[in-house]
Amino acid sequence: MRKKKLLMCIPSISIGILTVTAHAQIPMEVFQNPKNLKVLAPDISPEELRARMFSFGQQVGIRCSKCHDFKPDTPFAERDYASDKKELKRVAREMMLIVQDMNSAVSAIDRGPDHKAITVQCVTCHRGVNQPRQIEEIIESSVREDGLTSAIEQYRELREVWYGTGTYNFSAWRLGGIAQSIFDNGDTESGMQVHALNLELNGNDGSVYFHRAESYEKQGRIEDAITDFERALELDDSFGFLKGRIPRLKEQLGEKK
Numbered sequence: 327m328r329k330k331k332l333l334m335c336i337p338s339i340s341i342g343i344l345t346v347t348a349h350a351q352i353p354m355e356v357f358q359n360p361k362n363l364k365v366l367a368p369d370i371s372p373e374e375l376r377a378r379m380f381s382f383g384q385q386v387g388i389r390c391s392k393c394h395d396f397k398p399d400t401p402f403a404e405r406d407y408a409s410d411k412k413e414l415k416r417v418a419r420e421m422m423l424i425v426q427d428m429n430s431a432v433s434a435i436d437r438g439p440d441h442k443a444i445t446v447q448c449v450t451c452h453r454g455v456n457q458p459r460q461i462e463e464i465i466e467s468s469v470r471e472d473g474l475t476s477a478i479e480q481y482r483e484l485r486e487v488w489y490g491t492g493t494y495n496f497s498a499w500r501l502g503g504i505a506q507s508i509f510d511n512g513d514t515e516s517g518m519q520v521h522a523l524n525l526e527l528n529g530n531d532g533s534v535y536f537h538r539a540e541s542y543e544k545q546g547r548i549e550d551a552i553t554d555f556e557r558a559l560e561l562d563d564s565f566g567f568l569k570g571r572i573p574r575l576k577e578q579l580g581e582k583k
């Protein structure tokens with residue numbers, strides 16, 4: 327239910343995991359005698375073509391019918407997979423060429439005879455979704471366009487569906503950075519609310535307090551900044567550099583009083 331709702335809210339981001347099971351019953355005849363291959367070898371075996379198409383679905387997170395022009399209830403024998411009518415199929419073909427070019431360029435870098443270059447794949451950028459955006463791009467533009475409440479809702483839903491898949495970075499550190507950047511761009515109120523979301527989701531992570539403290543400091547809320555910096559240090563000793571910064575803030579506080 328949650329996943330369906332998400333699909334409706336964010337039509338541009340579909341759920342890669344769903345595509346896999348739906349394709350399991352596609353008959354092998356579909357992949358025999360392809361008529362319109364421009365990048366893949368025209369004599370590719372049906373098994374290989376099938377594997378390539380399944381893997382597109384998983385790597386880019388879209389169903390066959392997003393690239394190929396048929397309705398989900400069209401019988402297999404009547405589906406015109408050769409047609410280039412759909413834009414996403416044409417984009418995918420250009421993408422295949424880009425990936426080929428990238429791999430030749432990567433393997434042309436001379437790193438000695440023993441070096442085995444990593445192969446660029448669709449998933450290298452796409453990570454299971456059709457629009458390979460970073461979480462901060464999604465959330466920051468959502469705050470600007472739809473407001474904070476809906477951006478926070480979107481973050482929660484994406485996190486629920488994609489947590490642990492590697493598709494988006496849901497770390498406390500990244501969310502704290504998003505909060506700071508919204509704050510620094512002048513929407514201080516929204517920035518503080520994203521810090522609050524980070525605290526709710528990742529309360530045991532020192533970076534939550536570190537990032538919020540920096541925003542407090544910019545607001546001149548020095549006491550709050552000190553409390554948060556101290557908490558960050560308490561939770562995570564990689565914030566050792568704060569041992570110099572905290573006393574300076576305390577001095578500043580003393581001068582003000």
Ligand code: HEC
Pocket residue numbers: 349352356357359360361362363364365366367379380382383386388389390391392393394407408414415416418419
């Ligand atoms: C991301 C877009 C995309 C998705 C998803 C996708 N395809 Fe394709 N498909 C293509 C492209 C592009 C080609 C043509 C490749 C070329 O020109 O070498 C192609 C070619 C084919 C062909 C050969 C058609 C012909 O006669 O030339 C078949 C069959 C096919 N796909 C089936 C499928 C099936 C079944 C699925 C779902 C499991 C699927 N595809 C998913 C983009 C996609």
Ligand code: HEC
Pocket residue numbers: 338382386414415417418421422425446447448449450451452456457458
């Ligand atoms: C180097 C990174 C990169 C790689 C690798 C890559 N893509 Fe893309 N892809 C992008 C970007 C960036 C966009 C968004 C383009 C735009 O905004 O017009 C995109 C968009 C797309 C879209 C359109 C999605 C939409 O909803 O508009 C499809 C389909 C697609 N890629 C398929 C593929 C396939 C299939 C592969 C592997 C053969 C692939 N891509 C490899 C970066 C990449």
